[in-house]
Amino acid sequence: MFYKELTMRPFVKDVHAISILADTSIRNAIKIMDASTIGICIITGSDNEFLDIITDGDVRRAMLNELSFDASIKELHLLKRSIRQTSPITKDINESNDVLLQVMLELDLMHIPLLDQFGRAVDVALLSHLIEDKIPSVEAVVMAGGFGTRLRPLTENTPKPMLPVGNRPLMERTIEQLRASGVNDVNITTHYLPDQIIKHFGDGKDYGVKFNYIHEDKPLGTAGALKLIEKTAEHLLVVNGDILTNINYATMIEYHKNFKADLTIGVRKYEIDVPYGVVKTKNEKVKSLIEKPKYSFFVNAGIYLLNSSVVDHIPTNKRYDMTELIEKLVNNDYNVVSFPIREYWLDIGRIEDYAQAQEIVKRDFET
The missing domain is CATH 3.90.550.10 (Spore Coat Polysaccharide Biosynthesis Protein SpsA; Chain A)
Structure with a gap:
């Protein structure tokens, strides 16, 4: 595994472009997800507080559970929580790259939302920005x-x-x-x-x-x-x-x-x-x-x-x-x-x- 010596912040230039409210339909969330280069969406509350991260895999699991694309992201969020019974892993925006990489490797994560002091997602740490060979041959x-x-x-x-x-x-x-x-x-x-x-x-x-x-x-x-x-x-x-x-x-x-x-x-x-x-x-x-x-x-x-x-x-x-x-x-x-x-x-x-x-x-x- 090859580690990148320097990763410039932010990982994601415009977090707002991938942020959605809980009442957004899954169909519209997919459009936002597909338009981004990282394939995720951040769910936020009315005060922009972080609620969850939704990945392409979450959407596909929703399909297997017969959840319509016209349903809201809130319904997908609840389904995800019922399956995993865990809260999303987040870190402070000032966390070091070394710690982020360690957590990602230990927990087998591809993304970690980074929050400010008010609990708002202001960046997303990406494993692909921290190591060279995240995709298997x-x-x-x-x-x-x-x-x-x-x-x-x-x-x-x-x-x-x-x-x-x-x-x-x-x-x-x-x-x-x-x-x-x-x-x-x-x-x-x-x-x-x-x-x-x-x-x-x-x-x-x-x-x-x-x-x-x-x-x-x-x-x-x-x-x-x-x-x-x-x-x-x-x-x-x-x-x-x-x-x-x-x-x-x-x-x-x-x-x-x-x-x-x-x-x-x-x-x-x-x-x-x-x-x-x-x-x-x-x-x-x-x-x-x-x-x-x-x-x-x-x-x-x-x-x-x-x-x-x-x-x-x-x-x-x-x-x-x-x-x-x-x-x-x-x-x-x-x-x-x-x-x-x-x-x-x-x-x-x-x-x-x-x-x-x-x-x-x-x-x-x-x-």
């Missing part, structure tokens, strides 16, 4: 070997990750998101029409990353190919090659670290509207009738972050899917956690999904 794995059967005839002569979305291949957008999140080493698993991918991307230098191609002589599933990758990083970030998303993978890495997870699954809320009245029965007796209910579930989003040691559980040279690996880890009491994706996400698995991706990119993404 991560290599990405983009699964690009599938046949894309459901997208035929589009994939008859083109591998699915190379289908144009907007004016460039889908996989270019995936690589761009990885690079923007600080992930520069990318493994590409190939099987179907690999030469098109290799010819287009080369060694990755033109895209600001370093590529390593892993060719599967036979399809090895969504996890089997990981066994072919040399272990050089602490973690592997595995992304299906047919996903369009604007997720900041750095938030997933921090989430994984905070939960001390062995494997983190990206999940997305999926809702089903039943167009009929649902009748619940016990034998012949009707117990209830619910008119046109809506059911919501968290579904597998095809994005995984795992400790490299987890690869030891994958069999060699055998088809093995992530679902099998996850089930094995859960059954053996490994720490498998879910990371709810609040950003845009689309699985381009069908013709209609591909058409939707074109509309989304035209409307929301820079092309």
